[in-house]
Amino acid sequence: MTASPRPRRKMSSAGRFWLLMGATMLIGAVTGGVYAWLEHTGGLPGPVMSALILFVMFGLLIAGTVWWWIRADEAVREAHKWAWYWGGSIGMCVGIGALMLAEAYGGDAPVPADATYSSLLIAGASLVLLPMLIGYGVAWFAWWVSKRV
Numbered sequence: 001m002t003a004s005p006r007p008r009r010k011m012s013s014a015g016r017f018w019l020l021m022g023a024t025m026l027i028g029a030v031t032g033g034v035y036a037w038l039e040h041t042g043g044l045p046g047p048v049m050s051a052l053i054l055f056v057m058f059g060l061l062i063a064g065t066v067w068w069w070i071r072a073d074e075a076v077r078e079a080h081k082w083a084w085y086w087g088g089s090i091g092m093c094v095g096i097g098a099l100m101l102a103e104a105y106g107g108d109a110p111v112p113a114d115a116t117y118s119s120l121l122i123a124g125a126s127l128v129l130l131p132m133l134i135g136y137g138v139a140w141f142a143w144w145v146s147k148r149v
Contacts (some may be wrong), residue, residue, distance in 0.1 A: 017076075020068045024061060031057060073146070083140035091135025095128040 011019070031053065038044050045053070069077070111120070 020064045023064060027057065027060060079140055079143045079147075082143050083136050087135035087137070087139025088132045089102055089135075090139075093126060093130035094135070095131035098131070099124070099127060105147050 035044070044050075072080075
């Protein structure tokens with residue numbers, strides 16, 4: 001008599017989400033570590049190779065996101081859509097409003113002498129993206145709390 005194989009359990013939507021997040025962090029950490037090592041040894045890749053690496057990394061990220069989204073159930077999809085629309089939109093308004101108020105009342109921001117256009121662009125984008133992500137997290141949490149009560 002042979003033992004029957006155990007039925008394969010389906011991974012939950014939350015499990016797939018954390019698998020995707022873990023893979024994303026691992027890929028980012030490896031890429032960052034390789035770049036740090038290359039910078040330390042003085043062998044940074046050129047702009048074409050850097051662009052190719054970023055293209056591959058973002059392709060992997062998008063493929064993983066599509067894999068997760070296809071397998072997510074309807075409630076999870078709705079929570080993420082709602083949170084991104086409302087939380088992200090409100091967060092974006094807060095971030096842009098804060099930048100506009102800082103410009104209106106703070107005058108010119110002190111800019112380091114060695115600041116480059118790209119570093120200023122990344123700083124400005126981060127100052128808008130961070131409130132969007134915070135708003136998204138708050139709205140996502142609020143959506144799930146409202147459905148559990």
